[in-house]
Amino acid sequence: MRGSHHASVRRLPCSAGRTTACRICVLLAANVYRAQGIAAPDCDGPLSVLIFALPAVLTYGLGALLGYRTGRRFHRLVSLLCLIVALATVPNIAEAVQELYRNTATGECLG
Numbered sequence: 001m002r003g004s005h006h007a008s009v010r011r012l013p014c015s016a017g018r019t020t021a022c023r024i025c026v027l028l029a030a031n032v033y034r035a036q037g038i039a040a041p042d043c044d045g046p047l048s049v050l051i052f053a054l055p056a057v058l059t060y061g062l063g064a065l066l067g068y069r070t071g072r073r074f075h076r077l078v079s080l081l082c083l084i085v086a087l088a089t090v091p092n093i094a095e096a097v098q099e100l101y102r103n104t105a106t107g108e109c110l111g
Helices: 016-027 045-070 073-106
Strands: none
Touching: 016 073, 045 073
């Protein structure tokens, strides 16, 4: 079968279709009120960040790993871009987790 060769080509999980979700997870604030200078709790902000950020880190991290292992120059460039995106998401995840702990410690977002 001649067409079966093209079906076996691996595609990297770091694709243009995921850029919107990635922009959301990098730019979305864990507490939108604090981002505006208001000292108020945001009970659903950290979870909305984590919903987008954790899959993005896993997807782009996997894309970086697979792209690097392929060994071709273009795939290594894509791997570097995936790694940059994954690392740009990590501070926002840390901020969201810190905000979750802050909300739990103060007891403002219990129900």
